[in-house]
Amino acid sequence: MSMLNGLSYGLLLFMLSAGLTLIFSMMGVLNFAHASFYMIGAYFAYQLSSWSNYWVGFLIAPILVALLGGLFERYMLRKTHKFGHVAELLLTFGLSFVILELVQLVWGRTSVDYAIPTAMQAPLFKLYDSTFQTYRGFMMLVALLMLVSLYLLLKKTRIGLVIQAALTHPDTTEALGHNVPRVFAYVFAGGCGLAALAGVIGGNAFITEPGMAQSVGAIIFVVVVVGGMGSLGGALIASILIGLMQTFAVGLDWSILGGAKSLGVEITSATPGYSLWSLKLSQIAPILPYLLLVLMLIVRPKGIMGTRDE
Amino acid sequence: MSGQKIALEVKDLQAFYGKSHILQGVNLHVNEGEIVALLGRNGAGRSTTAKAVMGMVDTKGEIIWRGENIAGMKAYEVAHKGVGYVPESRDIFPKLTVHQNLMLGEKGTKKQSRWSFEDMYNMFPRLRERQHTEAGVLSGGEQQMLTLCRTLMGDPDLIMIDEPTEGLAPAIVKLVAEYLRELKRRGISVVLIEQKLSIALQISDRVYVMGDRRIVFEGTPAELNADANVRKEWLEV
Numbered sequence: 001m002s003m004l005n006g007l008s009y010g011l012l013l014f015m016l017s018a019g020l021t022l023i024f025s026m027m028g029v030l031n032f033a034h035a036s037f038y039m040i041g042a043y044f045a046y047q048l049s050s051w052s053n054y055w056v057g058f059l060i061a062p063i064l065v066a067l068l069g070g071l072f073e074r075y076m077l078r079k080t081h082k083f084g085h086v087a088e089l090l091l092t093f094g095l096s097f098v099i100l101e102l103v104q105l106v107w108g109r110t111s112v113d114y115a116i117p118t119a120m121q122a123p124l125f126k127l128y129d130s131t132f133q134t135y136r137g138f139m140m141l142v143a144l145l146m147l148v149s150l151y152l153l154l155k156k157t158r159i160g161l162v163i164q165a166a167l168t169h170p171d172t173t174e175a176l177g178h179n180v181p182r183v184f185a186y187v188f189a190g191g192c193g194l195a196a197l198a199g200v201i202g203g204n205a206f207i208t209e210p211g212m213a214q215s216v217g218a219i220i221f222v223v224v225v226v227g228g229m230g231s232l233g234g235a236l237i238a239s240i241l242i243g244l245m246q247t248f249a250v251g252l253d254w255s256i257l258g259g260a261k262s263l264g265v266e267i268t269s270a271t272p273g274y275s276l277w278s279l280k281l282s283q284i285a286p287i288l289p290y291l292l293l294v295l296m297l298i299v300r301p302k303g304i305m306g307t308r309d310e
Numbered sequence: 311m312s313g314q315k316i317a318l319e320v321k322d323l324q325a326f327y328g329k330s331h332i333l334q335g336v337n338l339h340v341n342e343g344e345i346v347a348l349l350g351r352n353g354a355g356r357s358t359t360a361k362a363v364m365g366m367v368d369t370k371g372e373i374i375w376r377g378e379n380i381a382g383m384k385a386y387e388v389a390h391k392g393v394g395y396v397p398e399s400r401d402i403f404p405k406l407t408v409h410q411n412l413m414l415g416e417k418g419t420k421k422q423s424r425w426s427f428e429d430m431y432n433m434f435p436r437l438r439e440r441q442h443t444e445a446g447v448l449s450g451g452e453q454q455m456l457t458l459c460r461t462l463m464g465d466p467d468l469i470m471i472d473e474p475t476e477g478l479a480p481a482i483v484k485l486v487a488e489y490l491r492e493l494k495r496r497g498i499s500v501v502l503i504e505q506k507l508s509i510a511l512q513i514s515d516r517v518y519v520m521g522d523r524r525i526v527f528e529g530t531p532a533e534l535n536a537d538a539n540v541r542k543e544w545l546e547v
Binding site: 158161162164165168169171172173174175176177178179180181 | 364366384385386389390395397401403404405406410413414415417418460461464
């Protein structure tokens with residue numbers, strides 16, 4: 001059961017990091033505001049669903065956010081490009097604050113009641129004594145559909161071919177007559193749209209509140225680094241790995257203390273560092289992704305499937 | 311086709327990389343259907359001249375292509391005007407197949423290209439054999455053929471080729487020379503950036519020599535052959 005929950009969380013992470021990693025490797029811009037687009041996606045979906053129903057929000061919110069993302073790229077990010085990557089980084093960093101403040105201004109500082117449609121609140125099936133909610137299944141379905149369409153778009157279409165080329169050699173691609181700046185804008189908009197879609201289906205499964213961007217923002221950077229910059233395959237593996245890791249770890253009470261006990265070594269409160277040894281895995285679950293990040297940077301800095309050899 | 315009509319004219323071209331001044335007033339022209347060699351040592355500014363025409367670096371001065379000033383245009387716009395560039399670094403797309411690399415040369419316009427995939431594969435049969443191979447595993451010579459063909463798929467009327475024979479075996483250099491002659495037969499103007507005098511003198515109609523970021527000699531291959539001073543000062547290593 002944790003397996004399935006972890007998987008659905010991992011797929012959600014992938015939906016977020018796919019856009020981030022594409023944008024990063026194409027434009028060299030580490031988009032700090034990426035998770036903010038995820039947040040606006042959830043809020044837009046909440047607003048739209050409160051006006052009509054869930055499906056209107058589901059369909060329209062990602063499109064709106066993609067448009068916003070495209071406009072941001074076209075009229076702000078592109079203008080900063082000539083000042084270098086630091087300026088671009090600062091711009092997206094600033095944007096994340098602007099979005100956060102706007103969200104708080106419009107929807108308040110507390111969470112909003114963005115609910116799962118009642119039809120999908122029922123359990124889909126029961127395994128042992130835990131249940132798997134229909135909505136979780138729906139999330140996985142959406143994520144898988146997105147995965148397949150992204151793959152087909154990149155591998156089977158002409159624009160996908162241009163994107164793949166521009167990922168590694170933007171200048172050469174442009175000299176061959178492809179409007180690379182426009183492709184950048186499309187990719188940026190598409191990435192924001194995907195982030196928003198993740199917000200739409202994740203916002204009600206978890207919680208829609210002003211802190212949601214920050215809580216997921218750091219994790220998706222871990223995903224991108226662990227997976228390898230610019231590698232969608234790597235991002236997929238890393239997302240699922242981290243999704244599973246976090247879900248499993250929360251449910252496990254293992255600690256070094258317990259491990260030592262089963263080996264016959266007694267650790268008591270008198271042993272030096274007792275509080276460290278007695279930490280349960282579930283307690284350190286939130287920092288596991290960052291431990292993985294540090295480990296990855298030491299052992300294999302280019303990530304699981306990264307192609308950059310720096 | 312090889313009349314004296316000017317295809318490309320560059321007037322007082324200056325180029326910059328950040329704060330450094332790479333080109334200091336380059337003047338040159340290329341007639342329709344002509345092969346022009348741009349010679350000089352490394353760092354003389356030959357590649358930068360091509361990149362400047364292509365809109366890949368910041369420039370000052372005029373770049374007239376078929377009567378229109380294209381200075382300041384973006385690289386993809388210049389490409390759509392009919393100017394092609396084959397980079398020196400053999401910038402193939404390593405993860406894509408040979409065929410996909412060629413597909414990326416096509417500009418996706420409705421205009422019928424004078425070249426087909428078949429033409430490319432006939433010119434370089436080795437590429438046909440390897441069309442479904444990832445381009446990254448090709449040999450240096452094969453990658454060079456691929457970059458030449460890729461730019462050609464975009465149907466340029468003028469093609470600037472940066473050091474096509476560098477590091478290639480003599481047999482492949484011959485192939486490249488044959489390729490250049492084929493371009494000329496089809497009425498395409500060629501700017502050949504070279505260090506090797508031999509191939510340049512064999513196939514070019516006119517020659518420019520660059521040194522110190524400007525043009526230091528202009529003439530026919532025979533005139534360059536006769537001028538030992540220029541060769542000694544600006545070409546021989």
